[in-house]
Amino acid sequence: ASLFTAIEMAPRDPILGITEGFNADQNPGKTNLGVGVYYDDNGKVPLLECVQKAEALLIEKLAPRTYLPIEGLAAYDKAVQELVFGADSAVVQEKRAITVQAIGGTGALKLGADFLKRFSADNTQVWISDPSWENHRALFESAGFTVNNYPYYDPATRGVNFSGMLDALKSMPSGSVVLLHACCHNPTGADLSDAEWTQVIDVVTQRGLVPFLDMAYQGFGDGIEADGQVVRRFTEAGGPVFVSNSFSKSFSLYGERVGALSIVAASKEEAGRVLSQLKRVVRTNYSNPPIHGGQVVATALASPELRKLWEEELAGMRVRIREMRHLLVKKLKEQAPGHDFDFVTKQRGMFSYSGLTKAQVERLRDEFSIYAVDTGRICVAALNTKNIDNVVAAIVKVL
Numbered sequence: 001a002s003l004f005t006a007i008e009m010a011p012r013d014p015i016l017g018i019t020e021g022f023n024a025d026q027n028p029g030k031t032n033l034g035v036g037v038y039y040d041d042n043g044k045v046p047l048l049e050c051v052q053k054a055e056a057l058l059i060e061k062l063a064p065r066t067y068l069p070i071e072g073l074a075a076y077d078k079a080v081q082e083l084v085f086g087a088d089s090a091v092v093q094e095k096r097a098i099t100v101q102a103i104g105g106t107g108a109l110k111l112g113a114d115f116l117k118r119f120s121a122d123n124t125q126v127w128i129s130d131p132s133w134e135n136h137r138a139l140f141e142s143a144g145f146t147v148n149n150y151p152y153y154d155p156a157t158r159g160v161n162f163s164g165m166l167d168a169l170k171s172m173p174s175g176s177v178v179l180l181h182a183c184c185h186n187p188t189g190a191d192l193s194d195a196e197w198t199q200v201i202d203v204v205t206q207r208g209l210v211p212f213l214d215m216a217y218q219g220f221g222d223g224i225e226a227d228g229q230v231v232r233r234f235t236e237a238g239g240p241v242f243v244s245n246s247f248s249k250s251f252s253l254y255g256e257r258v259g260a261l262s263i264v265a266a267s268k269e270e271a272g273r274v275l276s277q278l279k280r281v282v283r284t285n286y287s288n289p290p291i292h293g294g295q296v297v298a299t300a301l302a303s304p305e306l307r308k309l310w311e312e313e314l315a316g317m318r319v320r321i322r323e324m325r326h327l328l329v330k331k332l333k334e335q336a337p338g339h340d341f342d343f344v345t346k347q348r349g350m351f352s353y354s355g356l357t358k359a360q361v362e363r364l365r366d367e368f369s370i371y372a373v374d375t376g377r378i379c380v381a382a383l384n385t386k387n388i389d390n391v392v393a394a395i396v397k398v399l
């Protein structure tokens with residue numbers, strides 16, 4: 001027997017499995033709504049103009065690729081911190097926040113998970129929403145945590161089961177880590193209202209829970225500032241805060257792996273100690289992050305002209321998704337008047353829990369070559385003015 005004789009085949013990644021099926025499908029009219037990627041109206045992943053211009057600037061002053069510091073490019077970390085917390089925020093002014101460049105939002109979550117595992121009480125457990133991004137559980141489990149679900153989505157109202165969520169928060173032991181989606185909840189598209197966040201922040205603060213805010217879609221909800229409010233409100237509440245953020249979607253830089261982990265501590269001195277330990281986590285995982293994506297984002301955020309361009313391009317993505325939500329609902333209303341899809345326009349971000357059942361998703365795939373996630377999650381950002389009629393016609397047939 002070899003070392004590997006007893007190794008079993010791992011289960012396929014559910015989302016990547018959909019794309020494999022889609023790629024193998026010979027139907028020229030096929031549509032992939034299973035992805036977590038923004039496509040433009042031509043069905044292409046955009047290469048943003050602000051990115052092209054930032055890259056042109058970088059090419060003008062080509063530099064050797066030395067190692068970055070363990071915590072990443074200083075200009076990147078600073079720009080990200082100001083974006084996430086606000087340049088004028090108390091945490092930034094008082095130097096209580098530390099930010100390290102990470103390998104995408106996923107890498108940021110893993111750094112935070114490893115750090116928490118090292119420095120929280122042995123029996124600390126992690127809580128994620130039911131449902132959540134499918135990698136959250138696996139990431140925290142692989143860091144050694146027991147991961148639980150708190151109630152979140154309510155299929156009956158197609159919104160948040162807020163009382164269930166709040167009750168769960170009220171019964172968690174002090175010190176528990178609570179993973180929250182800062183905006184544009186993946187996979188449901190259902191976010192909390194401002195008033196509901198107030199209550200969540202109160203309970204988290206009173207019970208001494210540790211909020212871990214995952215912000216992978218800043219700018220896709222109501223705008224960069226508006227979407228950042230939840231993070232800012234948590235930092236104003238005073239306790240420790242973890243924030244993972246990602247530019248994969250907002251800069252359309254998926255493959256560059258640009259994200260960051262920020263941690264808010266009680267004082268500048270405490271933050272210094274936290275950073276020193278976080279650097280050890282980085283050092284023993286991958287030593288230091290890659291250079292190019294961080295340079296592109298730092299260049300774009302530092303230049304007033306490129307920053308403005310980025311905000312416009314991001315607004316363009318946000319508005320297009322919203323238009324697709326409205327168009328989808330309008331067309332479904334015309335063709336399936338007995339069904340209420342209005343909730344789709346209330347959801348935010350790239351995704352919609354469409355309410356389609358597993359059986360309906362299977363029929364969409366088998367009969368119409370339209371690929372969605374078994375849970376009924378569709379990527380609204382993969383709809384466009386060319387494929388929407390086909391999608392609507394198929395949905396109407398399977399309803």
Ligand code: PLP
Binds near residue numbers: 104105106181216259
């Ligand atoms: N967190 C959430 C909620 C996400 O949806 C995603 C990506 O889909 C990530 C984190 C990971 O982001 P990245 O691709 O930058 O690793």
